[in-house]
Amino acid sequence: xxxxxxxxxxxxxxxxxxxxxxxxxxxxxxxxxxxxxxxxxxxxxxxxxxxxxxxxxxxxxxxxxxxxxxxxxxxxxxxxxxxxxxxxxxxxxxxxxxxxxxxxxxxxxxxxxxxxxxxxxxxxxxxxxxxxxxxxxxxxxxxxxxxxxxxxxxxxxxxxxxxxxxxxxxxxxxxxxxxxxxxxxxxxxxxxxxxxxxxxxxxxxxxxxxxxxxxxxxxxxxxxxxxxxxxxxxxxxxxxxxxxxxxxxxxxxxxxxxxxxxxxxxxxxxxxxxxxxxxxxxxxxxxxxxxxxxxxxxxxxxxxxxxxxxxxxxxxxxxxxxxxxxxxxxxxxxxxxxxxxxxxxxxxxxxxxxxxxxxxxxxxx
Numbered sequence: 378x379x380x381x382x383x384x385x386x387x388x389x390x391x392x393x394x395x396x397x398x399x400x401x402x403x404x405x406x407x408x409x410x411x412x413x414x415x416x417x418x419x420x421x422x423x424x425x426x427x428x429x430x431x432x433x434x435x436x437x438x439x440x441x442x443x444x445x446x447x448x449x450x451x452x453x454x455x456x457x458x459x460x461x462x463x464x465x466x467x468x469x470x471x472x473x474x475x476x477x478x479x480x481x482x483x484x485x486x487x488x489x490x491x492x493x494x495x496x497x498x499x500x501x502x503x504x505x506x507x508x509x510x511x512x513x514x515x516x517x518x519x520x521x522x523x524x525x526x527x528x529x530x531x532x533x534x535x536x537x538x539x540x541x542x543x544x545x546x547x548x549x550x551x552x553x554x555x556x557x558x559x560x561x562x563x564x565x566x567x568x569x570x571x572x573x574x575x576x577x578x579x580x581x582x583x584x585x586x587x588x589x590x591x592x593x594x595x596x597x598x599x600x601x602x603x604x605x606x607x608x609x610x611x612x613x614x615x616x617x618x619x620x621x622x623x624x625x626x627x628x629x630x631x632x633x634x635x636x637x638x639x640x641x642x643x644x645x646x647x648x649x650x651x652x653x654x655x656x657x658x659x660x661x662x663x664x665x666x667x668x669x670x671x672x673x674x675x676x677x678x679x680x681x682x683x684x685x686x687x688x689x690x691x692x693x694x695x696x697x698x699x700x701x702x703x704x705x706x707x708x709x710x711x712x713x714x715x716x717x718x719x720x721x722x723x724x725x726x727x728x729x730x731x732x733x734x735x736x737x738x739x740x741x742x
Contacts, residue, residue, distance in 0.1 A: 378439040381425045381481040385435075389425035389481065393504035395497045396421050397486035398542035399574050399699050399729065400690050401551060401649075402656055403637040405664060407536025408592055409630045410557035410606035412637040414564075415542040416550065418574070418729050422484035422497035424505045429477040436461055439483040449475065456531070460495055463530030464502045467522050473510060487728055490576045491691015495531065496539035499523030517559060520544040534589050553641045557608060567646035570685065573700040573707040575678065575715060578724030579670045581695030588692045591664065595630060598623040607631060622665070629663035650686025650701050654679060657688035666693030670723055674698050677717055683710040697728060 381389045396417035403413030429435060436458050437444045447453040449469055452462050461480060469475050480502075486494040503519045506512065514522070523540035527533050537556050546552040550563040566572075595607055598619055604610060607630040616627045636652045644652070657675050661667040667675075671689045675698050678687035683706035690699040702710050711727035718725035 378442060378483070379437070381427075381437075381479075384437045384444065384481060385427065385479045387427060390427040391505045391509045392423060392425040393501050393508060394421045394423040395500035395504060395543045396546070396548070397492040397494060397497050398539060398546055399492055399572065399697070400538065400542075401572075401699060401701075402640050402652060402688075403538070403633060404656065404660055404688075404690070405591060405595075405666070405692070406608070406630055406633050406637065407538035407554075407556040408534070409536075409595055409634075410608040411630060411634045412608075412641070413538045413554050413556060414551050414637050414640055415538060415546055415554070416552060416566075416572070417542060417546040417548045418486075418492060419548060419731050420484075420486045420492070420728075422482065422486050422494065422501045424498070424501040425481040425483075426478050426505050426509060429479045432477050434462075434465070434478050434480065436480045436482065439481075440488075448477075452530075459530045460498050460526055461502050463526030464499055464506065464522060466530065467525055468506060468510075468512070473512065475506075475510070478509075485731075487576060487697070489580045489696065490728070491581075491689070491693075491696035492574070492728070493539040493543060493691075495527055495533075496523060496543040499526050500540060500543040516544045517541070534592055553637075557606070564641060564643060567644065567649045567685075567701065569704050570646040570649070570701050571704045571707045572729055573678070573684070573702050573711045573727070574690070574697050574729035575674060575700070575711055576697045576726045576728050577668075577670045577674045577695060578726065579668060579695035581692070587666065587694060591626065591666065594623055594626045598627040602627075608634060625663040625665075629659045632659055632663075646685045646701060646703075650684070653686035653688045653699070653701060660689055660693060664693075668693075668695055671695065671698060673721070673723060674714070674718060674725060677714045678710075681710045681714055683707075 398415045400415040445458045486497045488494045520540035554561045678700045683703045685701040687700035715725045
């Protein structure tokens, strides 16, 4: 792993960063114009940059310890560079003159586990460009550009939640977000509670998973129901006429929105945990985005004496789980659950609270 100075022989002009995020409730609701409840995590992605002497952009990633070179007319073939390329191209398309740059990316946001390492990269990159080019972009505009970069250049038809969380959330509160209007407010965590995030050890890739298929199923359900988005369905009974699996897909979204809205009324930790448990059951049975390893990990978390509730987090098909714990007990609960899972053959790892093992290596994009 090399520093900016070691790679480019000078110091960067600008350094910016953005956090990863964990979603507590509201999974697969953002692209249905629904409600979400993420929070930022301590792990962050850092982007440093300076003007280049050549006419080409160079992107160095500490994760792969390798540089990628491209121009805005000659895109990079490496997937991790497509997120940065997309941000640059969107600014150019908006009329911004973007000079050739040397960029350096370093991150301890775990990759491929549902904590939005890609959104952290997009937002950090756009923050650095905003400062370097003196751009008039607010945090919502940065989130929107990051989402477009992921959709148009990385091939993931994502909602807005991840980029809004990376751009606007903090570690000390939950971000309640209406993804249709982008109205939002910060909410306190349930009193006496703290978060635990555990990686199942099962990798997943959004672009290669059933994520886009689930989105298409929701769009077909909307067509049959005659609504703009599943957020517009107020009565779950209205879903009964849908064919399977569309009925179950839509039922998850409608019930998940209701869970977020209830949690946003600042329920206590016990009730919040019950909502998380119900969310996982819905993601497993109705949305079918869990896998056996995730179910085993969630069950182990739910059985622990210090856990109020637990669920998979992120798009599913592998990745991480999030639990709400009694304050001061998350690290202990995490170690005990991880040890038990490892004895049964599951390669679990605690990510939040962060440990030396979970932050010791770069995991960016």
